Amino acid sequence: MSEETLFSKIIDRQVPAHIVYEDEKCLAFRDINPQAPMHILLIPKQIIPMLSTSAPEDQDLLGHLLLVAPKIARDQDQESFRLVINNGADAHQTVYHLHLHIIGGRRMGWPPG
Numbered sequence: 001m002s003e004e005t006l007f008s009k010i011i012d013r014q015v016p017a018h019i020v021y022e023d024e025k026c027l028a029f030r031d032i033n034p035q036a037p038m039h040i041l042l043i044p045k046q047i048i049p050m051l052s053t054s055a056p057e058d059q060d061l062l063g064h065l066l067l068v069a070p071k072i073a074r075d076q077d078q079e080s081f082r083l084v085i086n087n088g089a090d091a092h093q094t095v096y097h098l099h100l101h102i103i104g105g106r107r108m109g110w111p112p113g
Contacts, residue, residue, distance in 0.1 A: 005047065005095055005097040006095050006097075007041075007047075007097040007099065008097060010027065011027055011045050017029035020076070021040075021042075021068065021071075021072050021075070025044060026042060026044050026045060026065060026068060027045060028040050028041065028068070028072050028102070029041055031101070035101075036103045036104060036105050036106050037104070037105025037106055038073070038076050038078050038081065038102065038103065038105040039101065039103050040072055040076070040101075040102040041099045041100070041102075042065055042069055042100040043099045043100075044061050044098060048061075048097070049096040049097065049098065050088060050093065050096060050098060051085050051087045052088070065100055069081075069083055069100055069102050073102055073104055076104070076105075078104040080104055081102055081103060081104035082101075082102075082108050082112075083101065083102060084100070084101040084103060084112070085098070085099070085100055085101070086101075
């Protein structure tokens, strides 16, 4: 197993979080530093440090995350939302446990970043 992360501690309930969704493969909780009215982090329970370190055998899990994200947004009464995955330090990834930011509740600008 990979090194323990803040997110693995949330999965194990060692660190509290405002959980909004959970199933056998993933968990979603409110970001503690929200960038929009809806800012939820969706994480796999399996530790994958970064999207670029995922493997072909992670395909079903990655697809599951993409199918769960819109359900979570709808549960939060949001039809429009943005998904963000930061990959590596230059992309501002600070926790090395793959996570999707589900962001909505306001008009998004373009280009991002």
